[in-house]
Amino acid sequence: xxxxxxxxxxxxxxxxxxxxxxxxxxxxxxxxxxxxxxxxxxxxxxxxxxxxxxxxxxxxxxxxxxxxxxxxxxxxxxxxxxxxxxxxxxxxxxxxxxxxxxxxxxxxxxxxxxxxxxxxxxxxxxxxxxxxxxxxxxxxxxxxxxxxxxxxxxxxxxxxxxxxxxxxxxxxxxxxxxxxxxxxxxxxxxxxxxxxxxxxxxxxxxxxxxxxxxxxxxxxxxxxxxxxxxxxxxxxxxxxxxxxxxxxxxxxxxxxxxxxxxxxxxxxxxxxxxxxxxxxxxxxxxxxxxxxxxxxxxxxxxxxxxxxxxxxxxxxx
Ligand code: TXA
Ligand code: MG
Numbered sequence: 001x002x003x004x005x006x007x008x009x010x011x012x013x014x015x016x017x018x019x020x021x022x023x024x025x026x027x028x029x030x031x032x033x034x035x036x037x038x039x040x041x042x043x044x045x046x047x048x049x050x051x052x053x054x055x056x057x058x059x060x061x062x063x064x065x066x067x068x069x070x071x072x073x074x075x076x077x078x079x080x081x082x083x084x085x086x087x088x089x090x091x092x093x094x095x096x097x098x099x100x101x102x103x104x105x106x107x108x109x110x111x112x113x114x115x116x117x118x119x120x121x122x123x124x125x126x127x128x129x130x131x132x133x134x135x136x137x138x139x140x141x142x143x144x145x146x147x148x149x150x151x152x153x154x155x156x157x158x159x160x161x162x163x164x165x166x167x168x169x170x171x172x173x174x175x176x177x178x179x180x181x182x183x184x185x186x187x188x189x190x191x192x193x194x195x196x197x198x199x200x201x202x203x204x205x206x207x208x209x210x211x212x213x214x215x216x217x218x219x220x221x222x223x224x225x226x227x228x229x230x231x232x233x234x235x236x237x238x239x240x241x242x243x244x245x246x247x248x249x250x251x252x253x254x255x256x257x258x259x260x261x262x263x264x265x266x267x268x269x270x271x272x273x274x275x276x277x278x279x280x281x282x283x284x285x286x287x288x289x290x291x292x293x294x295x296x297x298x299x300x301x302x303x304x305x306x307x308x309x310x311x312x313x314x315x316x317x
Pocket of ligand 2: 142143151
């Protein structure tokens with residue numbers, strides 16, 4: 001039986017149950033400021049194996065290791081000057097840094113898919129931060145959805161997608177940001193591996209140089225498969241008119257001929273649209289009709305929204 005705790009009313013009991021489950025090698029549905037994670041002890045190979053099994057995730061796709069502080073991250077990854085600089089500017093917060101993995105880090109090889117690098121992040125959400133302080137190990141936490149499907153942004157999504165595989169779900173309401181962390185690979189130059197919650201221009205401003213673009217063909221971000229975040233219904237992007245029978249996913253005023261409309265943000269606010277994105281894709285699935293999606297500006301959070309929409313619309317394997 002999955003136990004779900006309402007963190008608004010029952011935080012102490014929820015944290016204790018989650019910590020005990022993690023100690024026992026079980027999985028916990030964990031709110032972060034971006035999306036819900038499926039957390040497990042990053043140093044326990046069989047707990048990490050359970051994460052891959054529960055998600056149906058290919059084992060060549062490595063996980064993000066979540067820690068309580070930049071100091072804890074530095075024990076796992078060689079952050080170097082650039083990494084420390086980024087950590088100081090953006091942690092705790094929705095930035096993931098990919099850096100060389102330290103020998104003796106204790107992180108299960110399966111968590112990093114055998115790579116010599118490791119992805120680390122210090123989440124800002126108070127529940128995630130409290131749980132990381134309550135356990136004596138770092139946590140892997142991929143998004144808490146089936147692999148390739150729509151990212152989970154509420155406790156109900158976690159329960160729907162993963163069911164009995166999760167021992168405990170900590171329900172802190174819908175996530176605030178709604179899209180995943182921005183991933184930066186250290187190197188010369190530092191590279192944007194996944195657009196996300198933090199604008200790459202803000203990262204470039206801190207570094208004093210712009211990030212190199214991500215390269216989809218590169219094996220360095222094995223998780224960025226082209227079809228991902230996929231609803232069951234087909235999506236038509238950059239739509240300026242609606243076609244008969246389609247649901248219209250709008251950003252601002254929908255076209256006059258649109259039938260059923262789901263609104264990402266009536267006021268064309270990218271922050272609001274990001275927060276509603278995955279929930280809206282799930283609604284499209286419930287309606288079950290093909291969908292048309294309005295153009296979204298390619299700036300700020302729009303970079304992450306467009307990245308997710310492109311993958312959601314990509315041909316399925
Ligand atoms: O906001 C987030 O980052 C959420 C919350 C729960 O923290 N987590 C998340 O995890 O999005 P996941 O597993 O859905 O995405 C992790 C991404 C994958 O694309 C994976 O390939 C990439 O991080 N990644 C992990 N380790 C890597 C590494 N060593 N090198 C390159 N990419 C890596
Ligand atoms: Mg994911």
